[in-house]
Every structure is written in structure tokens, then in C-alpha cells.
Amino acid sequence: MSGAAVPAGAQDNRLRRNAIGLPSAMAMSLAFISPTIGVIFISALIAGQAGASAPFAFIVGTIGVLLMANTLAEFTKRVPSAGTFYTFAGQAAGRYVGFIVGWLLFFTYAFQSPINTNLFGFFVPQVLQRDFGIDLTAFWWVFALAIILFVAWLAYESLRYSLRLDIIFVAFEVLVMAILLIYIVVTGGAEGQSPQSFTPSLSPGPGAPDMFTGIFQAFIFILFAFFGFESSTTVAEECENPRRNIPIALLGSVGLTGLWFIFALYAVVVGFGPSHMGDLANDAVPLDTLARRYLGNGYAVFVDIAALMANVAVLIAIHNANFRIFYAMGREGVLPKWLGKTHPVHMTPYRAIIGFSVFSAVLTLVTGLMWGPQAAFGNNGYFSSLGILPIFIVVNLLLVSFMWRRYRAEFSWWRHGLLPVLGAIVFTIALYKSVVPLPASPQDVMPLAILIWVAIGVVVMLVIRSRDASRLDVIGKTMFIEEDEAEEADIAARKLDAEMDAHTGA
Numbered sequence: 001m002s003g004a005a006v007p008a009g010a011q012d013n014r015l016r017r018n019a020i021g022l023p024s025a026m027a028m029s030l031a032f033i034s035p036t037i038g039v040i041f042i043s044a045l046i047a048g049q050a051g052a053s054a055p056f057a058f059i060v061g062t063i064g065v066l067l068m069a070n071t072l073a074e075f076t077k078r079v080p081s082a083g084t085f086y087t088f089a090g091q092a093a094g095r096y097v098g099f100i101v102g103w104l105l106f107f108t109y110a111f112q113s114p115i116n117t118n119l120f121g122f123f124v125p126q127v128l129q130r131d132f133g134i135d136l137t138a139f140w141w142v143f144a145l146a147i148i149l150f151v152a153w154l155a156y157e158s159l160r161y162s163l164r165l166d167i168i169f170v171a172f173e174v175l176v177m178a179i180l181l182i183y184i185v186v187t188g189g190a191e192g193q194s195p196q197s198f199t200p201s202l203s204p205g206p207g208a209p210d211m212f213t214g215i216f217q218a219f220i221f222i223l224f225a226f227f228g229f230e231s232s233t234t235v236a237e238e239c240e241n242p243r244r245n246i247p248i249a250l251l252g253s254v255g256l257t258g259l260w261f262i263f264a265l266y267a268v269v270v271g272f273g274p275s276h277m278g279d280l281a282n283d284a285v286p287l288d289t290l291a292r293r294y295l296g297n298g299y300a301v302f303v304d305i306a307a308l309m310a311n312v313a314v315l316i317a318i319h320n321a322n323f324r325i326f327y328a329m330g331r332e333g334v335l336p337k338w339l340g341k342t343h344p345v346h347m348t349p350y351r352a353i354i355g356f357s358v359f360s361a362v363l364t365l366v367t368g369l370m371w372g373p374q375a376a377f378g379n380n381g382y383f384s385s386l387g388i389l390p391i392f393i394v395v396n397l398l399l400v401s402f403m404w405r406r407y408r409a410e411f412s413w414w415r416h417g418l419l420p421v422l423g424a425i426v427f428t429i430a431l432y433k434s435v436v437p438l439p440a441s442p443q444d445v446m447p448l449a450i451l452i453w454v455a456i457g458v459v460v461m462l463v464i465r466s467r468d469a470s471r472l473d474v475i476g477k478t479m480f481i482e483e484d485e486a487e488e489a490d491i492a493a494r495k496l497d498a499e500m501d502a503h504t505g506a
Helices: 022-033 035-078 085-093 095-110 112-132 137-157 159-187 211-226 229-238 242-272 274-281 286-294 297-331 350-371 373-406 413-435 443-468 484-505
Strands: none
Touching (some): 022 159, 035 229, 095 373, 112 297, 137 373, 211 413, 242 274, 286 297, 297 350, 350 373, 373 443
């Protein structure tokens, strides 16, 4: 039996146990990663840095993300919780590190929603105008707000139903894209096959001075493509046998999507031709361009529909994960405790759903109006990915000390030592190359903005400690443990026996 502390009232506001199984948990990560969004909208960003060697860059990125997935899997086997990184850091390093990781995680996840709501607001009018001649581009914000309301309603009703819809959408979008990409590779694309794309021997993209720099500058966009692979950990409290199923969902989703992305990037490079990476880097919707070029305008409509379904699927997954992060942090008092309540009937984190949806709508409108919905997609993605890199580095290193101190009998020098240290090194290089030299405006001010956010977090933490240090004591301690059900049954039985004895004695 784990010795995790459960604050008073936590049992009255917990999430529904055993609501989903392994397929839904994996669908959570797959939909958040979104195999289609990554190819349609991020391939141009990656090619702009790594050029025709984008598939090789994705191989490097996939290895890095697999290292991180291993770390999360090892934590989840022992600490299954909706709080994910925040809870892991609190368990491994104590309340202060847990608070700062949670503070930065809040920032990082906050920008994940406007990334995709702005994208939805931009892309729907583009599809309507391109395929049906209807111009509603000025009303992008209406579509963005509408999708926020839809996913909030879906999450409020049931996690199970929303993830089933995700499974359907992901299957359809991958099928549509696979037909196009396989056709391009089989027919040889614009200039024939390009096996050199699986090596770093080709010229870098137009945005990088050399290939080494290009690969690691592309790394942040590769991380952007993988962002959300860890989201299955946020449903650990609602998953059957989470200590087994969540690690499988983590490693399985990264492995499957990594293979898909590497193949898809190769097909895109072949489709445009290795000597036309500038055209790819400047194409807002490269898969639509390839569909029209190779399979005709009719098939491009299917690609557009698949892209819209992918956008909805990723938003369902993003919001379900973020709702639970807000819920977990509210439950422990890091955010307002009002957020840490579940619905008495649906057992969904309905207050976190309301709070995050309002917050997301405001951030969507602010960034969309400031940069335009299309530019907001890339800028918010850079911002969010830059914020998650320090968390990846810290949590990788914390696994080593956590396992050595708490589970020394299970400590493995390669799984709990070598692999997380390698992961920390890879992400440190990626972080360094993402900020040195500084990117163009407005991304050049984002590293400073993140440092200021962390500094504010330190101040907030010190203020909380001075006023009520006990609020920090529960950080990382409210977690789901599989023995809860048996323990509660035993407590109920003992309570009933006591009541019967008291009644008999009376």
C-alpha cells in the first residue's frame, strides 16, 4: 500500500475510476499528438530548418521523445496521477520544485489550446473559401470560440465518449493522409526517391546556417509535433490498471507516431522534391498542395476534411488533458480550490472545464488578434514548446534520484540512470540551440518571458509559504492508488461494524 496522503475531501471530488481502458488512454496521446496536424501544418516549419533532411531530424527527435516517454512511464508505474509532471516533481524533489514545475507547466499547457483554436479559426474559413467559394475569413474568431464550447460540452458529459470520438477521427484522418503519402512515394514524387533525406548530408533549410544547427532548431518544432504524447498520464486516475496501461500508452503512442512522422516527412520531401525545400517552407498547407498536384482537386477536399477532423480531435485531447491539470492543481490549492471539484453525476472536473475554457477563449482572442490566427499557431507553438523543454530536462534528472532514494531495489542503471540522463542531455542541447542565436521577432522575446514567468512563480511561492506554508505541503501528494477501492471498502465495513456494535450496545 502506498503511503500517499489524500487531503480531506479528496475522495468526494475524485474522478470516475475505471472509466477508460488502454485503447482510450492511447487515443488520448495519439489524438493530442495528432499525426495529421503535425504533417499538414508543422512539416513546413521543420523543413525550413532541416531542409530535405527533415526525416533524419525527425529520427533524432523521436529518439529524444522516446527517452522522455520512458521517464514518464517509470514515474507512472509508481505515481499514477492526473497531475503528471507536477506530481512527479513534487514526489521526487519536494514541494518547492513541484510548485515551480507546476507553475511552468500551467504556462506551457495554457498556450496549447490557443495554438489549435487559432488554427481551427484560420483553417475553417480557408477550407470554405478554397473548396466552396464562401469567404468568412474575417469571422475566424467565431469558429475558434465555437470549437472551445463544443469540446468543453463533450468533456463535461463524459471522458469515455469524447475519447471514442477521438479514435474515430484519428483513424479517418490517418487513412486519408496515408493514401496520398503512399501514392507519392510509390510514384517517385517530383524528383524521384531521396534516401539521403535519412542522413544529415543534405543542405539545411533556408532558416538555418548549417545542418547541425538546423536539426536542433527543427527539434523544437518536432517537439511541437509530438506535444501532448504525455497526455495519457493525465487520465491515469480514470484508467483501468494505470500502472500497466499508461506506460504502454506512452511508449506505444510515441513509437507509432514517430514511425508515421518519419515516413510522412519523407513523402512530403519527395512530393516537393529535395531541391524545392524553400517552396515547402513557405507553403501554409503543403498537404493540400500535394493532394491537388498528385490526386486532383477532389481528393484535396478529403484532405481538408481530414485536417479539420484532426484539429477537432487534438482539441478534444488537449482540453481533456488541461482540464485535469487544472483540476489536480486546484485540488491541491496551487490554483484556486474552486477548480478541484468534480461533477456529482458525471464525475468530470466540471469547474476546471469551465475555468480553462474561459481562460482559453481569452488567450485565443488575444494572441489571434495580436498576430493573426495563422501566425499565432506557430508563435504559440514555439512559446509552449520552449516552456516544456526545461520541464523535460528536470523531470528526466529527477527520475534518477527518485528511483535511487525510493525504489533502490528496483533501480536499473540503464532504464533509471543512462536513459533519463541521455534524455536530459538531448533536451538541453535542443533548448540551447532554440535560443542561441535568438530567433526572429516576436519569438526573440519569448525566452525572456518564460524566465520572468518562473521568477513570478518563485515570488508567488514565497508569498504562499509566508502566509500558509501548509498549502505547499500537499503538492504532489494527492494521487490515485489502485488500492484506494479496497481501502475504502475496508473503511466502510469497519464503520458499519462500529455502528452495529453501538446500536446493539444501546
